[in-house]
Amino acid sequence: MAGKEQDLNQLLKVRRDKLKDLQDNGKDPFVITKYEQSHHTLEAKDIYEAHEAKLLSGREKPSTDGLDDEAKKEVITKDYNERRAIMDADPIRVSIAGRMMFKRKMGKASFCNIRDLQGNIQIYVAKDALGDEAYEDFKKSDIGDIYGVKGFLFRTKTGEISIHAEEMTLLTKSLQILPEKFHGLTDTDTRYRQRYIDLIMNEDSRNVFIKRSKIIKEIRSFLDERDFMEVETPMLVSNAGGAAARPFETHYNALDEDVKLRISLELYLKRLIVGGLERVYEIGRVFRNEGVDTRHNPEFTLMELYQAYTDYEGMMELTESMFRYLAEKVCGSTKISYNGIEIDLGKPFERITMIDCIKKYTGIDFDTVADDAAAKSLAIEKGVEFEERHTKGDIINLFFEEFCEKNLIQPTFVMDHPIAISPLTKKKPSAPEKVERFELFINTWEMCNAYSELNDPIDQRERFKAQDAAFEAGDEEANHTDEDFLYALEIGMPPTGGIGYGIDRLVMLLTDSQAIRDVLLFPTLKSTGK
Structure with missing residues (x-):
């Protein structure tokens, strides 16, 4: 040596x-x-x-x-x-x-x-x-x-x-x-830490990031054609709401106040809908104090958009059209391959409710499950782990994650989630225990999350109270009451459809990349020597 x-x-x-x-x-x-x-x-x-x-x-x-x-x-x-x-x-x-x-x-x-x-x-x-x-x-x-x-x-x-x-x-x-022979480097840690060498020596890696830039460019082009306005909202916030996640916390010296890094773009973008900007979107970094794995990084790129006078059905149409458009523009075909599996973005995306999806893969119909106690009994019977604070709605979601997600390869809209896991979503008029929400799954991954947005300030306050109670009971990812946002809703927000897309996961799909670190130029890594 x-x-x-x-x-x-x-x-x-x-x-x-x-x-x-x-x-x-x-x-x-x-x-x-x-x-x-x-x-x-x-x-x-x-x-x-x-x-x-x-x-x-x-x-x-x-x-x-x-x-x-x-x-x-x-x-x-x-x-x-x-x-x-x-x-x-x-x-x-x-x-x-x-x-x-x-x-x-x-x-x-x-x-x-x-x-x-x-x-x-x-x-x-x-x-x-x-x-x-x-x-x-x-x-x-x-x-x-x-x-x-x-x-x-x-x-x-x-x-x-x-x-x-x-x-x-x-x-x-x-x-x-x-290096004499780089070919993607067998030492992936070195690739991520010294991305500049990876880009010099590895043509495949360089092409991924060129394609990533093109994907974001084409998203903007697609939304511009639909008259959306791109905006920017704060990263440092006093109340990190809009998603279920633990925030990073820091201190603002000039104001001598503790603040958080945003975990979502939602609540500020909805304020803009209240202000009359009928179609808005933002592509920006968000920060979640969570684990790191092949599909998660503590800081990642999120796109959220909100459109007044439409609902989650309108968001489904927009999403299906955009994914098809991106595949054609970036990959040259609506049929793409991920890890050797063909995924067809050209066919109409399947639509199924969360309850029906669970029924399809387990035979259990949660619409016939009476209450929280009965849901917990089913969870014990099927070996699904839960916490004592969990309600029937939480357990429905746990069943979906355990038995359904792994089967959703082709594009599938999973609709009508339980109200317990959807604090910012409008209730389904025909089934008040559910909400007008969907998640798009492709290749077993959640690709986006969309709502008919809750615009009733009285209902929203009650939902925030429930989230505050969940936090007190130990749920560190629960939302907190945001008084300024509630005031904005009291001014009046029109019926609105909203959606959030994980850009990094979308890039993984369209570039056939196996890990989120492969599509982040500088992924989060533990400091050397620690």
């Missing part, structure tokens, strides 16, 4: 010595402030192929049938030289910039590979094109150095589109050594 560390330290010293030599000779790369890129790698290749198709249109490749190997080689070489001459007579010059990932020295000519945002391109570096001094400087370069390259495009004999370098500019000297 000591020998390896000594070897590494020597390699690092060599890089620093090279930098000092450059600086001593007035070639310090760190004094360069900008570099003009004309193209990225993929753009350059596309332009060359289009130009090639135009210039070589109608030119067929010569036949080599019946020829011996030597004669075949002569015909192929002659054809390549003629094609190359046609292309070189009307060259496409480009200026690209990126990180050098490979280098092979071959006397008076060398090859290297430059990677930028879009991909990789091979660079042919010849001494006669660069000049003696510049070529010698290039030969001293290291993998990881960032270069600007100017030159013209050509296709090699092996068919690879490359750049014949006419100018190589060292823009940044890399003083560390990149």
Whole structure:
């Protein structure tokens, strides 16, 4: 081990010595402030192929049938030289910039590979094109150095589109050594802690985050077409409501007040509906003081939207349309694959009530269960763990989680939840013990949660009281009475449909990613050394 560390330290010293030599000779790369890129790698290749198709249109490749190997080689070489001459007579010059990932020295000519945002391109570096001094400087370069390259495009004999370098500019000297073989890194902890290396070395990882950005862009585009307004609401709040979760707490020095990080976007967005902004949404970070697993991170991205004069049926239509739209725009098809399983977002999503779903997978009809005591007896019989404070409504939800969720692979709206677990939702007129709420499940995951929003301030106050009592009884995730929100409801909120989407889980689904940490650039990790 000591020998390896000594070897590494020597390699690092060599890089620093090279930098000092450059600086001593007035070639310090760190004094360069900008570099003009004309193209990225993929753009350059596309332009060359289009130009090639135009210039070589109608030119067929010569036949080599019946020829011996030597004669075949002569015909192929002659054809390549003629094609190359046609292309070189009307060259496409480009200026690209990126990180050098490979280098092979071959006397008076060398090859290297430059990677930028879009991909990789091979660079042919010849001494006669660069000049003696510049070529010698290039030969001293290291993998990881960032270069600007100017030159013209050509296709090699092996068919690879490359750049014949006419100018190589060292823009940044890399003083560390990149892993030789990264391929996603077997050490996932290192991938998450040093995401910058992961993005450099792992094309799949880089593509996930490019696709994540596109997903959020397309969500905005979809909602803009439906006349929604994007807004921003506070992250530091005195009352963290709108969801069942434990908040993070901190102290606001300027006001000398304890505050919480928001766990939801709901209550402020509803205030905006009261204010007359009829369609609003926010995409933002929320924070929940909970465990970390493959689908949960303490800080994550949530999108919530609220639309006046509609209900949870309207939210179902919007959700189904948006998921279908995103799949087509981002994945190119409404049929996607997750972990080898095909999921069809093109078909109408199934709709089933929570009671019927439990009945489907257990045979138990909770509509016939008389009270809390009877529900607890059933839970004991089926081995479903519960707490003494739990009501029939809580136990219905526990049964659903235990027996139903694992079966919901294809898109399914699970509707009409118990009122006990839905403190901000409008009652179902035909069944007051239930609420107009749904959750969308895909691939066994809850993808979103939606309501016909409760706009009765008297009913809402009673629900808050019940939540306060639940908190006193030991439920740390219960909501608390929010007097300002109640005042807003008393001003008057129109009938409203609302919904919340976990963006990270949506990105996991559309990128076939197995863990939430794979779609978070910088996931929450325990500090090193602790």
